Amino acid sequence: MTEYQEDDSYRDHLATVDDKGKRIWVYPKKPKGKFTNYRTWVSYILLIILFAVPHIKIDGQPLLQLDILERKFIIFGNMFFPADNYIFVVITITLFVSIVLFTVAFGRIFCGWFCPQTIFMEMVYRKIEYAIEGDYKQQIKLDKQDWNFEKVWKKTLKQGLFFGIAFLIANTFLAYIIGNEKLWEIQVDDPANHITGLITITVFSFIFFFVFSKLREQVCTTICPYGRLQGVLLDKDSIVVAYDYKRGEGRAKFRKGEDRTAVDKGDCIDCNQCVVVCPTGIDIRNGTQLECINCTVCMDACDSMMDHVGFDKGLIRYASENEIAEGIGFRWTVRMKGYMTVLAILIVAMIWVLNSRNDVQAILLRASGTLYQKTEDGRFQNMYTIKLLNKTNRDIAVEIKNLSEKGEIKIVTPEIVLEPQTEMNTAMFIILDISEIEGFKQDVEIGIYSNGELLESASSTFIGPMTVK
Ligand code: SF4
Numbered sequence: 001m002t003e004y005q006e007d008d009s010y011r012d013h014l015a016t017v018d019d020k021g022k023r024i025w026v027y028p029k030k031p032k033g034k035f036t037n038y039r040t041w042v043s044y045i046l047l048i049i050l051f052a053v054p055h056i057k058i059d060g061q062p063l064l065q066l067d068i069l070e071r072k073f074i075i076f077g078n079m080f081f082p083a084d085n086y087i088f089v090v091i092t093i094t095l096f097v098s099i100v101l102f103t104v105a106f107g108r109i110f111c112g113w114f115c116p117q118t119i120f121m122e123m124v125y126r127k128i129e130y131a132i133e134g135d136y137k138q139q140i141k142l143d144k145q146d147w148n149f150e151k152v153w154k155k156t157l158k159q160g161l162f163f164g165i166a167f168l169i170a171n172t173f174l175a176y177i178i179g180n181e182k183l184w185e186i187q188v189d190d191p192a193n194h195i196t197g198l199i200t201i202t203v204f205s206f207i208f209f210f211v212f213s214k215l216r217e218q219v220c221t222t223i224c225p226y227g228r229l230q231g232v233l234l235d236k237d238s239i240v241v242a243y244d245y246k247r248g249e250g251r252a253k254f255r256k257g258e259d260r261t262a263v264d265k266g267d268c269i270d271c272n273q274c275v276v277v278c279p280t281g282i283d284i285r286n287g288t289q290l291e292c293i294n295c296t297v298c299m300d301a302c303d304s305m306m307d308h309v310g311f312d313k314g315l316i317r318y319a320s321e322n323e324i325a326e327g328i329g330f331r332w333t334v335r336m337k338g339y340m341t342v343l344a345i346l347i348v349a350m351i352w353v354l355n356s357r358n359d360v361q362a363i364l365l366r367a368s369g370t371l372y373q374k375t376e377d378g379r380f381q382n383m384y385t386i387k388l389l390n391k392t393n394r395d396i397a398v399e400i401k402n403l404s405e406k407g408e409i410k411i412v413t414p415e416i417v418l419e420p421q422t423e424m425n426t427a428m429f430i431i432l433d434i435s436e437i438e439g440f441k442q443d444v445e446i447g448i449y450s451n452g453e454l455l456e457s458a459s460s461t462f463i464g465p466m467t468v469k
C-alpha cells in the first residue's frame with residue numbers, strides 16, 4: 001500500500017461490484033495518446049501473427065500445432081510426441097520462470113501489451129463498440145434509452161459483429177489444435193461427417209462471444225490466475241503503471257494562474273480522466289491494485305491533462321514504488337538475480353534436451369508372460385517387441401544391430417522403412433549361446449542405424465535358465 005493513502009476502503013471491494021453485489025458495467029472513455037498508439041500497432045502485429053501462424057508451413061509441416069487430442073505437437077515444423085514429454089516439462093518450467101522473472105521486474109506489462117484477452121477486448125471489440133455506439137457518454141445514453149429503431153440496429157449490428165469475430169477466433173483456436181487442413185474439411189465437407197468439429201466450433205464461438213460481450217474486464221480482475229499472482233510477485237522495485245503521489249498530492253482542481261506550490265497543492269488537478277478511461281474501472285491514484293492490467297491508457301489521459309494545464313507529463317508513468325517514494329531508479333534486486341540464475345540454468349537445460357532429441361525413438365520390450373525358449377541348435381532365445389517412432393517428416397530406412405558383445409539378433413521384418421511421424425512395432429529375437437548366459441537375468445542392448453549412423457539405442461533384459469552356472 002502506498003503511504004499517502006488514508007482511506008483504503010477500495011481494497012475491500014471490487015470497483016465493478018456495488019454494495020449489493022451487483023455488477024457495475026464499465027463504460028471506459030475512448031483512449032488516445034502516445035502509448036495507446038504504440039499498443040495499437042503492437043496489437044495489430046500480434047493479431048496478424050495469431051491468425052497467420054496456423055496457415056504457415058515449414059517443410060510441409062505447420063509452424064505451430066498443438067494437437068492435444070492426438071498428443072502430437074509441432075513447433076517450428078518439428079514434431080513432438082508423448083515420448084518427448086520431458087522436453088515439454090523443461091519448456092514449461094522455463095516459461096513459468098520467465099513469466100515470474102518478467103513480472104517481478106516489469107509487473108503486469110504482459111497483460112497490457114501482449115495478452116490476447118486485452119488485445120481482443122480493447123483493440124478489437126471495444127473499437128467496434130466505439131465505432132457503432134460512440135464514446136462512453138453515448139453508450140450510457142443508448143443503454144438507458146427505451147428500445148427504438150436506433151437502439152435495435154446498433155445493438156444488433158454490434159452483437160452480430162461480436163459473434164462473427166468470436167466465430168473467427170474459435171476457428172483459429174481449432175486450427176491450432178487440429179491443423180488448417182482438417183479445419184477446412186470441417187468447413188466444406190458434408191456437416192454430417194463432422195458433427196463433433198462443428199459442435200466444438202459452435203460452443204467455442206459462444207464462449208468467446210460471452211467472454212468479450214459480457215464477461216470483459218471480469219476475466220482480468222477476477223478469473224485470470226496470472227492476475228491473482230501479482231500480489232506475491234510484485235515488490236517495491238517492480239515497474240508498474242504508477243501514480244506519482246509525491247508529486248500529485250494534495251490533489252485539487254486547476255485554477256488558472258494559481259501558484260499551486262504556494263498553497264500546498266500537488267500536480268493532480270483531480271480531473272478524474274485517469275478513472276474514466278480505465279477499462280477495469282479503478283482509480284490508479286489509490287496505488288497499485290490487482291485489477292490494474294497496465295494498459296497505459298490512464299498514462300495517456302493524464303499526460304494529455306498535464307499538457308493542457310502546462311505541467312510536466314508523467315504524473316502517471318511506468319515507475320516502481322521505490323522510484324516514487326525514494327527516487328531510486330530501476331535496479332536488479334537479489335530476487336531478480338536469483339530468478340535469472342534459475343532461468344539461465346533452465347535455458348541451458350532446454351537447449352541441451354532439444355539438441356539431444358533423436359530423429360528416431362526406440363523402445364525394446366520383452367514379450368510379456370514369456371521366459372526363454374531353447375532353439376533347435378541348443379541356444380536360448382527371448383522374444384521382444386520393438387517400437388520405432390520416426391519423429392521426422394521424411395522416410396527413414398533403419399537397420400537394427402546388436403550392441404551387446406554377446407549373442408545375435410533375428411528380426412521378423414529385416415528391412416524396415418519408417419514412414420514420417422509414425423510409429424511401428426515389430427518382433428525380434430535375441431539368441432545367446434549357453435556359454436554367453438550370465439545368469440537368470442542379464443542386460444541386452446540394440447542399436448538403430450540408418451546409413452551406418454547410430455540413431456538410437458534401446459536396452460532390455462534377457463531371461464536365461466536359472467541353473468546355467
Ligand atoms: S489503472 Fe491505468 S493502467 Fe491500470 S487498468 Fe486502469 S487505465 Fe489501465
Ligand code: SF4
Pocket residue numbers: 243248251267268269270271272273274275285301302303305315316
Ligand atoms: S488524470 Fe492525472 S491529473 Fe487527472 S485526476 Fe488523474 S492523476 Fe490527477
